[in-house]
Amino acid sequence: MDTFAALSSGKRLLVVGIDVLLQFGTTFSGLAWAETRRSDHQSVIETWPASFGRQEGTSSEKVPTQLRYTQKGIEWGFQIPASVERFQWFKLGLANGDQSIVGDRARTSDGLTTDYLTELVKHLMYTLEQKIGNTTLETTPIEFCLTVPAIWSEAAKDKTLKACQAAGLKSKTEILLVSEPEAAAIYALQGLDPHNLKIGDTFVLCDAGGGTVDLISYTITALHPTIKVKEAAAGSGEVCGSTFLNRRFETFLRDKLEKLPQWDEEILTDAMERFESVIKKQYLPSTFDQDGYKVPVPGLPNNVKLGIRRAKLTVTPAEMQDIFEPIIGSVIKLVKNQISATKTTVKALLLVGGFGQNNYLKDRLSTSLPKSVIVMQPPNAWTAVVRGAVMMGLARANSNLAAVGLVSRVARKHYGIELSILFDHLLHDASEVHWDTIEGNYRVAAMRWFIKKGDPVKEGQPIDIHCQQAYLVSKGRPQSLSIVVYCDDQTATAPVHKTKNSRKLVILHANLATLSQADLDKTIVTKMDLKDYYQICGSVQAVFSSASTKYMLLLQGKSYDTVTTEYA
Structure with a gap:
């Protein structure tokens, strides 16, 4: 049964907010949860394991984001004795595969993050069992809302989600990823x-x-x-x-x-x-x-x-x-x-x-x-982020539970794709022009920005990225379509052509195997080189949320939920 069916039938739904500060320093992580039946009451977990093998013993609104590997097993948070070496400055999301070193041991950021989240999830489930009982816990759907720093890259956010999945964070719906300041603002504004x-x-x-x-x-x-x-x-x-x-x-x-x-x-x-x-x-x-x-x-x-x-x-x-x-x-x-x-x-x-x-x-x-x-x-300033995460998770589960509604956000970057288009001497750099033998005209590679820095982006409103690609019929049926999305957060005015500030954000891969042969045959055109091509027209639909983006492929008038992403 999905979330909305569960709500309509009067069943419980648990929403868990997770605030895991993993970037730099002696930082802390927080957990909070609420039930849709009592959405106005948020419970912040304040009891943490004090030593190895114990589930309780230390009271705090948050727990240190620290790990120690011993012969007995993993110690985390308050379990770690004072004055011993530990892993604590996790740098999640750096594309160069950062390692943290303690003593003579080096571990990857991804591995440390997964191990820490695994321990955090174990404690979460233990606490929920103590609060609502094992039978209720096993029969109640749980949704998770995870917060991340707003300045993190899309690649870092993607690694965070993968670490959650590896740590056993499972839900019938996707983990909701939200920015820390937005979650905190939702909580602070309603107060x-x-x-x-x-x-x-x-x-x-x-x-x-x-x-x-x-x-x-x-x-x-x-x-x-x-x-x-x-x-x-x-x-x-x-x-x-x-x-x-x-x-x-x-x-x-x-x-x-x-x-x-x-x-x-x-x-x-x-x-x-x-x-x-x-x-x-x-x-x-x-x-x-x-x-x-x-x-x-x-x-x-x-x-x-x-x-x-x-x-x-x-x-x-x-x-x-x-x-x-x-x-x-x-x-x-x-x-x-x-x-x-x-x-x-x-x-x-x-x-x-x-x-x-x-x-x-x-x-x-x-x-x-x-x-x-x-x-x-505001009150509860230290836990504002995790409390706001719970509120945003409740709002996703049931819009009637939204305490604060977000109408639109302001884009922090230009987002676009590079297309081959007809040369226009009034718009384009003449040094970029080339003769296209297939199309039989002069063309340039130019950017099409579907969101510009400073633009308002409405909550939940899809934005289409129009594109087309041609495949020689003589080479057989095309198997995939790839589109590179670029971003630019340095340039004030969106540039006409790709510049050094235009960096790859994500590569979208669409599986064309879902197109029937009949649909493919309808796309065949003969171009100026007198060869037949499958000219596949469509768009990638992007929906921007607090800290994530969802993509869907629209081809030949049909929707294909087959887009996979590869973050640069």
Whole structure:
């Protein structure tokens, strides 16, 4: 029984949101779930395995995205003891097959991701069984909604989906892939006081996490019966999350103390723990002790020059400011650019994500932005992404459950295909022209952009990529058709011809075996070289969603759900 049949018959459906932050740094993953029968109640999983062989023991809204391989098996998250080596900075989606190295062992990003997701899914199913019972769990359909950073490439997203499948994430419907800032925005917007909202209000959301900082902006287009919004500007983002504060602090410690004979990695671990758990979260220059910040460095002798006394290192306010400033400055620049891109008055900035809870970041943004922009930290900021993922999954299952409706997004790139078309001296570069002996005319290779950067893209509305290909009849029946889709996120105005900024996005492969011989025979034409060709005309239909694109082939007036994708 499919999702909609299950809903119409009154049966339960579970929707699970998965927020797996896998890109850089000491990041965390989150799980949340809800039932369609109680769509207003989201349950965030807050109990995690504390040691190997245990299912519970540690309470937290999220779990560290970390792995350790032992003779007993895989340790993950909070199971990993302090001060031991671990895999933690997964770089998913890099086309060059990145490896992570711990000790003398190297593992691929894909393998690490699959192993981590496998453990996460095991814990998810254990938790659901405890909450709703094994019998109910076995008979209740589950749909999954997975969040990814908005700045990830399509290839990285595709690898994420494959890792989920390899990890045993199974559902009767496709895994819904959504961007982290969009999920967070859906959650944050539905929590705003409706009495203070009006049509035309524009909000910018900053999802500042451990690895990435993503910006997205929305303008309200309707308030009743539910809030509807359209994206106000193309989203933006960079890899400048709070993990880079950790890295800068670690570099500072190593540069200052590593040459001391008593220095070791355990000292570094203790110092980093203090920075992560206290200083980074509470840092506010106006309220902190102006004499400096005390960091434990057990085992190091007193050293007046270095600022060490009684196994504590004093980090001066100027040194701490130097650690924070480049990262805070990058976030402020991103926010200002996003506000400017909306080309309208922004009512408020909504700060979510782990880094988004940082009071110093909030204060700096408040003083750096126009006074008319209210800087807000919505409730549940750390879990806003995974809560929003659940809401988006519920909306897909049943549109009546949508708390916030998204009308349209703004394209971040130009998308198009390269076609051979008739030469037009008013449009085309003369150096690109060539004589086509088959068609009997002068032609050029030119881009046909079916979406241009900055264009509004309506939610769920198909866009056709028209094309045709000719195959010599004498060579036999054609077996496949391949189309390369290009994108360009660098050029402001879509170029007429392919440039160095036009990169391959995806190769679409269509199986022509589904065309009957009778349909093929109807396509035969005789061209200027007096040879017969199968001239197959049609289009590839693309439907753009939050963080994914679906393709369907339309040939000779018929739909063929036979398009496979190969991401470049």
